[in-house]
Amino acid sequence: MLPAFTLVSGQEDAVQLAKLLKAKYIVPMKNGDLDTKGIITSILYDVGTTESFKELLSRELPNVRVLEPTPGIPIEIPVASVVS
Incomplete structure (x- = not known):
């Protein structure tokens, strides 16, 4: 059996990173949505x-x-005006 390996870090890590970066917007990429086949499916889970x-x-x-x-549809991310 393989040792525990996190393929995608997860929601808690994403929130901590958003705090660190002082994010205003987050775009979930859903990289964890996998269509798996074969032997590896027994060790992957959502x-x-x-x-x-x-x-x-x-x-x-x-x-x-x-x-x-x-x-297929572009998203718009509002950008605040920068005043010099």
Whole structure:
């Protein structure tokens, strides 16, 4: 058996990184959504959903906005004006 290996860090780590970076927006990439086949499927599993991430984020960072992309449709990220 292989030692424990986190393929995707997870929601808690994403929230901590957002805190560190003082993020205003987060775009979930859903890189953990895998369509697996073969022997490896027995050791891979999903933890959490986009909805559970949004709930965690709203508790920890209520001012951060989640932007959910739709394949093939560009998303717009609002940028505040910079005054010199």
